[in-house]
Amino acid sequence: xxxxxxxxxxxxxxxxxxxxxxxxxxxxxxxxxxxxxxxxxxxxxxxxxxxxxxxxxxxxxxxxxxxxxxxxxxxxxxxxxxxxxxxxxxxxxxxxxxxxxxxxxxxxxxxxxxxxxxxxxxxxxxxxxxxxxxxxxxxxxxxxxxxxxxxxxxxxxxxxxxxxxxxxxxxxxxxxxxxxxxxxxxxxxxxxxx
Amino acid sequence: xxxxxxxxxxxxxxxxxxxxxxxxxxxxxxxxxxxxxxxxxxxxxxxxxxxxxxxxxxxxxxxxxxxxxxxxxxxxxxxxxxxxxxxxxxxxxxxxxxxxxxxxxxxxxxxxxxxxxxxxxxxxxxxxxxxxxxxxxxxxxxxxxxxxxxxxxxxxxxxxxxxxxxxxxxxxxxxxxxxxxxxxxxxxxxxxxx
Numbered sequence: 001x002x003x004x005x006x007x008x009x010x011x012x013x014x015x016x017x018x019x020x021x022x023x024x025x026x027x028x029x030x031x032x033x034x035x036x037x038x039x040x041x042x043x044x045x046x047x048x049x050x051x052x053x054x055x056x057x058x059x060x061x062x063x064x065x066x067x068x069x070x071x072x073x074x075x076x077x078x079x080x081x082x083x084x085x086x087x088x089x090x091x092x093x094x095x096x097x098x099x100x101x102x103x104x105x106x107x108x109x110x111x112x113x114x115x116x117x118x119x120x121x122x123x124x125x126x127x128x129x130x131x132x133x134x135x136x137x138x139x140x141x142x143x144x145x146x147x148x149x150x151x152x153x154x155x156x157x158x159x160x161x162x163x164x165x166x167x168x169x170x171x172x173x174x175x176x177x178x179x180x181x182x183x184x185x186x187x188x189x190x191x192x193x194x
Numbered sequence: 195x196x197x198x199x200x201x202x203x204x205x206x207x208x209x210x211x212x213x214x215x216x217x218x219x220x221x222x223x224x225x226x227x228x229x230x231x232x233x234x235x236x237x238x239x240x241x242x243x244x245x246x247x248x249x250x251x252x253x254x255x256x257x258x259x260x261x262x263x264x265x266x267x268x269x270x271x272x273x274x275x276x277x278x279x280x281x282x283x284x285x286x287x288x289x290x291x292x293x294x295x296x297x298x299x300x301x302x303x304x305x306x307x308x309x310x311x312x313x314x315x316x317x318x319x320x321x322x323x324x325x326x327x328x329x330x331x332x333x334x335x336x337x338x339x340x341x342x343x344x345x346x347x348x349x350x351x352x353x354x355x356x357x358x359x360x361x362x363x364x365x366x367x368x369x370x371x372x373x374x375x376x377x378x379x380x381x382x383x384x385x386x387x388x
Binding site for chain 2: 023024028029030031032033035036058059062063066067069070074075076077078079081110111113114
């Protein structure tokens with residue numbers, strides 16, 4: 001998606017340690033017009049799928065998923081929660097996700113009430129790097145008996161192996177921008193041709 | 195807002211300990227059409243304010259805030275983060291918020307890049323009970339020099355003192371539904387007339 005690639009080039013900041021900071025428009029300050037264009041693009045990509053639910057994970061996936069849902073006939077969005085809340089029923093699907101960004105393991109849960117075998121699910125998230133978060137969401141979908149129709153990612157770090165692993169297992173994965181390489185010294189970002 | 199009150203009566207579940215569970219449409223599974231109606235109502239309420247930014251707090255405020263932003267000419271939405279991420283610059287506004295739901299104290303941060311004296315801020319969140327989260331966001335806005343134009347809440351627990359305290363200090367606070375009382379034994383919910 002050219003618009004997103006251009007925005008990453010313009011406002012993304014490459015830091016040492018394979019960090020790409022996009023908090024000025026994607027995951028701290030959120031650019032709603034950009035999100036709308038991303039939502040339209042997800043709809044274009046997954047138009048032939050009978051999607052009736054979007055699943056994402058707190059926190060930075062929520063904004064993108066909610067705006068995108070408007071282009072999928074306002075399907076409900078469920079967000080997986082990163083720790084057991086006392087306000088949730090005990091009846092949950094759960095998995096553990098390793099976060100390299102935060103350097104720890106999260107328990108991730110989805111109430112069994114909100115995923116079922118009737119669901120055709122599109123997973124949406126802001127970033128894909130090693131793929132742990134998406135693998136966790138997929139394992140929750142499998143446990144629920146729902147059908148995974150696809151995974152839509154805003155920015156994939158193509159030089160990490162999450163995308164490769166998911167595609168090899170047959171997941172219908174599409175990333176709006178795939179960073180092939182980036183250089184913290186020069187700030188240069190090279191995108192994969194799609 | 196009648197639509198929200200009716201939905202709370204229909205799908206909200208009152209539990210012991212003053213817990214109102216609305217995770218089937220508000221803060222776990224999110225009803226996007228309802229969020230759109232709530233966004234229109236926030237715009238109607240705050241139409242005369244020169245709002246150029248919406249501030250919320252992760253995670254369950256984000257969906258409501260992002261949809262609402264579309265009715266405020268797509269102003270950017272900034273969400274406060276509940277713990278220091280190593281992906282954030284050190285240059286942040288911060289405060290501590292006591293969460294009774296989760297039984298602990300959070301550090302809450304907003305990058306200094308995304309709040310400044312030029313900003314006219316609408317704060318949006320899903321719940322108001324004791325008001326700690328909103329007070330924390332207001333202290334961050336004050337620290338930044340931005341102008342607080344108003345606070346929009348989906349559901350206020352009117353029998354807790356957060357709303358009263360905020361209104362007494364002159365905050366332009368509007369809640370779409372105010373629960374005056376609720377009864378875990380009968381499930382009855384009484385709303386304040388607005």
